[in-house]
Amino acid sequence: MKKEISIIGVPMDLGQTRRGVDMGPSAIRYAGLSERLENIGYTVRDEGDIKVEIQERAQSDSDTNLKNLQDVAEGNEKLSQKVDEVIQANRFPLVLGGDHSIAIGTLAGLAKSTENLGVIWYDAHGDLNTAETSPSGNIHGMSLAVSLGLGHPALTNIGGYSPKVKPENIVIIGARSLDQGEKELIREKGIKVYTMHEIDRMGMTKVMEESIAYLKERTNLVHLSLDLDGLDPDDAPGVGTPVMGGISYRESHLAMEMLAEANIITSAEFVEINPILDEHNKTAEVAVALIGSLLGEKLLYGAEEHITPDLLAQVK
Ligand SMILES: NC(=[NH2+])NCCC[C@H](N)C(=O)O
Numbered sequence: 412m413k414k415e416i417s418i419i420g421v422p423m424d425l426g427q428t429r430r431g432v433d434m435g436p437s438a439i440r441y442a443g444l445s446e447r448l449e450n451i452g453y454t455v456r457d458e459g460d461i462k463v464e465i466q467e468r469a470q471s472d473s474d475t476n477l478k479n480l481q482d483v484a485e486g487n488e489k490l491s492q493k494v495d496e497v498i499q500a501n502r503f504p505l506v507l508g509g510d511h512s513i514a515i516g517t518l519a520g521l522a523k524s525t526e527n528l529g530v531i532w533y534d535a536h537g538d539l540n541t542a543e544t545s546p547s548g549n550i551h552g553m554s555l556a557v558s559l560g561l562g563h564p565a566l567t568n569i570g571g572y573s574p575k576v577k578p579e580n581i582v583i584i585g586a587r588s589l590d591q592g593e594k595e596l597i598r599e600k601g602i603k604v605y606t607m608h609e610i611d612r613m614g615m616t617k618v619m620e621e622s623i624a625y626l627k628e629r630t631n632l633v634h635l636s637l638d639l640d641g642l643d644p645d646d647a648p649g650v651g652t653p654v655m656g657g658i659s660y661r662e663s664h665l666a667m668e669m670l671a672e673a674n675i676i677t678s679a680e681f682v683e684i685n686p687i688l689d690e691h692n693k694t695a696e697v698a699v700a701l702i703g704s705l706l707g708e709k710l711l712y713g714a715e716e717h718i719t720p721d722l723l724a725q726v727k
């Protein structure tokens with residue numbers, strides 16, 4: 412894994428209609444992200460936030476039913492350039508949302524330098540809607556479809572090319588709220604999905620073993636797009652579209668630790684944290700803890716490299 416991490420904040424709330432998710436990047440930083448990563452040996456470079464139009468000034472009047480199309484597209488275009496720049500500089504991009512529409516820009520930046528990007532989509536939802544199938548017109552429910560090349564050209568053409576990912580390079584984990592059109596698309600494209608049913612039945616260990624093996628066969632560049640609503644709302648309450656019966660905090664740690672061990676993740680984003688809906692800053696703290704595990708933090712073994720001297724003295 413690259414030793415230098417670039418944090419990119421994206422205060423985007425135009426991909427959905429609940430206010431507050433634009434404060435996600437601040438909440439995650441406030442929960443101690445940089446320090447946590449420095450403690451496990453990374454050099455952290457905070458690139459600041461991408462400039463996104465604010466909701467009250469956003470243009471909603473488009474000739475489609477897509478909400479805030481133009482401003483979502485603009486923010487994502489800037490994000491894609493920043494992500495590409497970070498990749499070119501050989502640093503690990505860690506993108507903080509913002510609503511999940513920002514995956515459009517992240518993937519557009521990442522896929523610029525590879526035709527074979529793998530994606531883990533950790534989410535209660537598929538985000539596989541198009542204008543035709545979307546029940547809401549919210550672009551955060553369309554970002555994966557857009558990245559497959561399906562949707563409004565103002566979105567699919569971000570970065571100047573399309574598509575960004577191949578359906579066979581995607582694994583969705585945690586799905587439990589899929590719209591009819593999304594289910595059809597999953598079947599049509601043969602996208603690999605582990606719904607909550609498979610997670611309950613097989614256990615997270617097996618789900619991750621299979622997911623890792625599946626992606627390793629296809630690529631050595633894997634992006635983790637983690638929507639906090641993939642977790643159960645009891646563990647991650649600060650999200651705009653919670654769905655009960657989700658992945659637990661512990662299962663999520665295990666999943667992140669297994670990804671760290673497999674050493675396959677080359678970029679990541681953590682999205683949909685809405686501090687207004689949160690309990691204190693719990694969901695951002697969960698995100699920071701998961702990011703720690705994803706990037707190699709261990710509870711005990713290898714502690715010398717990972718924890719503060721005070722804690723180390725207690726362990727020994
Ligand atoms: N990134 C998210 N939280 N997406 C939620 C999407 C909800 C619903 N499927 C829609 O398209 O409107």
Ligand SMILES: [Mn+2]
Nearest residue numbers: 511534538638
């Ligand atoms: Mn999502």
Ligand SMILES: [Mn+2]
Nearest residue numbers: 535536638640
């Ligand atoms: Mn979701």
